Amino acid sequence: MSDNRPVRVRMAPSPTGYFHLGSARTALFNWLFARHTGGKFILRVEDTDRTRYVPDSLQDIVDSLGWLGLDYDEGPGVGGDCGPYFQSERLPIYHEWSDWLIRAGHAYRCYCSEERLDALRREQAARKDEALGYDRHCRYLTAAQRSEHEAAGGPSVVRFAMPTEGQTSFTDVLRKLKPWENSQVRDPVLIKSDGFPTYHFANVIDDHFMAITHILRGDEWISSVPLHVNLYRAFGWEMPIYAHVPLILDPSGVGKLSKRKKRAAGDEELLTFVREYREAGYLPEAMFNFLAIMGWSYSPDTDLFTREQAIAKFDIADINPAAGALPMSKLDWMNGHYIRQLAAADLTERIAPFWSQESGIPLEQLHADPALPIVVPLIQERIKTLAEGWDLVDFAFVAEINYEPTMLIAKGLNAAQTLAALKSLHRVLAELPFDEAVLDPALRNLAGELGLKVGQLFGILRVATTGKAVAPPLFGSLLALGRERVLARCTRAEELLRALS
């Protein structure tokens, strides 16, 4: 297990669904390690289950990795010296080596029917005294029995002949593991009856021929390490270094993150796929940072860092082996932080598609609207995701605003007094240049003249022009609307107030 070989790590997803958040975090750790060591990060597609194959999923995996900025050095679309990078295209290699194992006495053909295996499992479950698993029936077939089965031409699989006694010890960089009783591993299938390899077999073969040095993968694989180790031994191959990264748990901390679960509080939907985070308006730079602090820590003093900083500091040994709950509120905060860091033009570019979708206003039309660049900076520090903000700025894009007339009435005033104040505002706004540097002092001055608090006066104007009690900063909002629309909305508000008084 000593290793002076150049670092090569891989992400090996199976195209059976969209790219999971947990997979993304595992991919991130692999990527960080490769970049830190100057090694290679490889993408290998484990498409050995033909029944669960989902056509869109490979594209989703590639897109998600790209979105997060996790570029790979070898794999689909980029090539490499150790291809093919699809397991479905490597069948001859698996067959060659399973034949080798059979010849060497480390594997054997099994002819057991599904019915027999089912019955066996049921029996074991009923007995409740041992681990479930294959009883090695075909391992001890005589040569004659074997030829008989072969002659019959029925389906068969290849199973690994695990040592039946003794223990297998192995190491994991992140934890100390007890030696495993070999008897616990019950001759798993290596080659399925359809000729495709199982995960365990393809994984070991490919990791060897792709010269993988470090295996960083999910916690759920720990219990299959003894099998893998014995396969490496049977082949006489050099073992990779293992590090099993912790699972990401549901925000409640109970159970692993999975679809069809709802968030405990509020009944909000739980996001489990990377694409869902993108669609929910999270920034890739925030996701990158966020994913990295789950199970790893950049510094005792801060959770914020750039990808370059992460690369410089990352080490496998620093990964925390404990599974953790998904800290969603921290993600929201972090995303808000990254949004605030964006240049206004960048934010505009990124948020426009979200607003277009929500409002139904075509994207080009939205971009052409002079109010857009004015309004975006106003909401920049008020949103946590790109999916927010429209309800704060829609007043600047619609012809007419609707609101409850009584909202106009300032606290401590009646309708008639409010109307009088609004008329004064209207007069001032009609005369002065539309410039915050002019309007701000002028309106503050006006409040003093009218004997009103600034908050009262601004509040009236805010509701009259935006239709909202809570809106972006007043002067920016007025500028986004332009004098004409501001005055028209004042007129409209005056009518409403007259009706109230």
Place this chain on the structure above:
RNA sequence: GCCCCCAUCGUCUAGAGGACUAGGACACAGGCCUUUCAAGCCUGGUGCAGGGGUUCGAAUCCCCUUGGGGGCACCA
């Protein structure tokens, strides 16, 4: 049922026997700022799951209990 892994504030974490009256962040509460809402700044509370050891000394090492998680497929 069998096997394995994990365990520090509500949550994400720092901590690799003495520097810990346990640090940071999010969330929460209070305050400041303030044209609403935010953002920003300041202050605050809350934690080493429990019990045994080892040691002059334990959040850190060992054991048990408890709790949580994972695995036991011709799925990965």
